[in-house]
Amino acid sequence: MAQLMLGRLYHFGLGVQRDLEKARHWYGKAMAQGSIYAFIFVSFLERQDGRWFKGVGLRIRSIFLAAAVYSKDKADIRLRRS
Numbered sequence: 903m904a905q906l907m908l909g910r911l912y913h914f915g916l917g918v919q920r921d922l923e924k925a926r927h928w929y930g931k932a933m934a935q936g937s938i939y940a941f942i943f944v945s946f947l948e949r950q951d952g953r954w955f956k957g958v959g960l961r962i963r964s965i966f967l968a969a970a971v972y973s974k975d976k977a978d979i980r981l982r983r984s
Contacts, residue, residue, distance in 0.1 A: 906943075909940065
């Protein structure tokens, strides 16, 4: 979570000088830990840089990751109820 927040600070220049390379660095660390939001923010950066297909690919990966997390959470809830 901290990596995602650092990425957002650099991405939007909140309290720090805006630096998209540092934002990518911190988003990358958050993505490595499975942050769905990091995938979404990096997809925005990629599309802004003209790498539209890479941005869309990251957005699709975030959807699959979210679905997997949702399915796991539902399975955990079902196990607790039994």
